[in-house]
Amino acid sequence: xxxxxxxxxxxxxRGNTETLLDAFxxxxxxxxxxxxxxxxxxxxYTSCRGCNVCHRTGICVVEDEAIPLLxxxxxxxxxxxxxxxxSMGITAELKGLVDRAQYLWARRFxxxxxxxxxxxxxxxxxVFLSTAGSDWPGxxxxxxxxxxxxxxGLGFSYVENLxxxxxDRHGGVRRxxxxxxxxxxxxxxxxxxxxxx
Amino acid sequence: MPIxxxxxxxxxxxxxxxxTLLDRVLEAMAxxxxxxxxxxxxxxxxVRPCRGCNICEKTGDCVQKDGMIPLYDRIxxxxxxxxxxxxxxxxxPAQAKALVDRAQVYRSRRYVLGWPVVPEERxxxxxxxxxxxxxxxxxxxxxxxxxxxxxxMHVAGIRERDLxxxxxxxxxxxGAVKRYPxxxxxxxxxxxxxxxxxxxxxxx
Numbered sequence: 033x034x035x036x037x038x039x040x041x042x043x044x045x046r047g048n049t050e051t052l053l054d055a056f057x058x059x060x061x062x063x064x065x066x067x068x069x070x071x072x073x074x075x076x077y078t079s080c081r082g083c084n085v086c087h088r089t090g091i092c093v094v095e096d097e098a099i100p101l102l103x104x105x106x107x108x109x110x111x112x113x114x115x116x117x118x119s120m121g122i123t124a125e126l127k128g129l130v131d132r133a134q135y136l137w138a139r140r141f142x143x144x145x146x147x148x149x150x151x152x153x154x155x156x157x158x159v160f161l162s163t164a165g166s167d168w169p170g171x172x173x174x175x176x177x178x179x180x181x182x183x184x185g186l187g188f189s190y191v192e193n194l195x196x197x198x199x200d201r202h203g204g205v206r207r208x209x210x211x212x213x214x215x216x217x218x219x220x221x222x223x224x225x226x227x228x229x
Numbered sequence: 230m231p232i233x234x235x236x237x238x239x240x241x242x243x244x245x246x247x248x249t250l251l252d253r254v255l256e257a258m259a260x261x262x263x264x265x266x267x268x269x270x271x272x273x274x275x276v277r278p279c280r281g282c283n284i285c286e287k288t289g290d291c292v293q294k295d296g297m298i299p300l301y302d303r304i305x306x307x308x309x310x311x312x313x314x315x316x317x318x319x320x321x322p323a324q325a326k327a328l329v330d331r332a333q334v335y336r337s338r339r340y341v342l343g344w345p346v347v348p349e350e351r352x353x354x355x356x357x358x359x360x361x362x363x364x365x366x367x368x369x370x371x372x373x374x375x376x377x378x379x380x381x382m383h384v385a386g387i388r389e390r391d392l393x394x395x396x397x398x399x400x401x402x403x404g405a406v407k408r409y410p411x412x413x414x415x416x417x418x419x420x421x422x423x424x425x426x427x428x429x430x431x432x433x
Contacts, residue, residue, distance in 0.1 A: 042281060043278060043279065043280045043281040043282075044280070044281035044282070044283075047281065079241060079322065079323040079324050080241060080317065080322065080323070081241045081242070082240060082241035082242035082245065082315070082317075082322070083242070084242075084402075084403075116281070118279060118281075118326075118329075118330045118333070119326075119329045119330050119332070119333070119377050119380040119381060119384075120373075120376035120377045120379070120380045121320055121321070121326060121329075121373060121376065121377045122320070122326075123278065123279070123281075123326075123330065124278035124279065124323050124324075124326040124327040124330055125278055125323075127317075127318075127320055127321070127322075127323040127326045128278075128323035130317075130318045130320075130323075131317045131318055131322060131323050133318070134317070134318070137318075173372075173373075173376070174320070174372065174373035174374075174376035174377065175373070177319035177320075177369075177372070177373050178318055178319045178320040178373060180319070181318035181319050182318065
């Protein structure tokens with residue numbers, strides 16, 4: 033059974049982004065996947081301190097709910113990260129989690145103690161779901177490299193973006209012509225392909 | 230009236246590379262007559278993430294009563310707003326992103342409520358400075374941080390043409406920026422130029 037985890041980085045409960053994520057996870061469930069959802073605003077973790085101890089040890093010195101969550105995320109087959117666009121980037125909550133994954137970057141690229149073989153990267157797939165109020169071209173562009181950084185540390189290949197802009201004009205994700213159906217279909221398709229079986 | 234500068238140290242690491250650049254710019258500005266500078270260290274400032282409640286779209290104020298509340302006025306009162314931050318995972322550190330996101334209040338005032346963000350007589354006069362450092366040497370390493378910083382300055386009433394940047398790549402370990410051939414001199418020059426421009430714009 034494909035294990036799917038959705039991580040919602042929106043502080044706004046049941047808003048556009050979380051609703052989009054729910055549609056994706058609903059699709060994955062329809063495909064028979066085991067689905068889990070984590071809402072970051074329910075968790076307690078602090079921002080990275082920039083102490084760089086992990087660059088020497090590969091271990092984060094801060095003990096809170098960030099590291100157990102990152103370890104759980106690394107264990108699924110399909111990881112869906114969701115965040116609205118705030119000021120051209122992901123939310124501070126999700127950025128806080130991404131920054132805490134620096135210890136994985138240190139293991140993989142600095143210490144050389146973590147390596148993901150090609151078959152691992154193939155079977156661990158990550159998608160990014162996002163909504164933006166505005167219709168500016170490129171409104172999601174600054175979020176993508178940050179998401180890539182997290183997937184890269186966790187050992188996931190970043191396979192797809194499910195991003196929908198102009199939420200203000202449409203009056204929210206539920207009134208958007210394609211967003212929820214698109215996310216549901218993608219959840220069904222990606223959870224139905226591969227996984228640990 | 231003195232010229233005022235408000236600088237944010239956005240790194241979780243104290244006295245590291247980006248804060249060193251900020252200190253140098255603020256020093257250069259403060260050494261000019263009639264200039265007052267102030268530094269806010271974000272890790273000590275209790276600026277929490279935006280909750281996305283959108284209440285500011287109705288009230289023009291933030292409901293979270295934390296360290297950001299006094300900063301809302303101080304940012305608008307400053308003639309020069311500076312933000313110093315390293316690149317973390319291709320973006321601003323979460324602490325600096327929280328500051329940027331809380332500036333959503335200014336956006337609500339201007340674009341939702343139709344209020345002026347800065348008084349008419351100060352429009353088009355204020356300056357912004359972004360001091361970025363990155364461990365990597367990639368050409369595009371600052372792209373994502375710049376998008377959020379431009380957003381912050383824009384909603385705070387600072388025009389894009391009035392935003393100066395100093396971006397230093399390949400500085401990772403604490404103190405590396407001091408060995409970078411041009412960084413500290415460039416920072417001092419940025420500070421002096423900002424004061425000169427503000428003097429011209431604001432008059433005696």
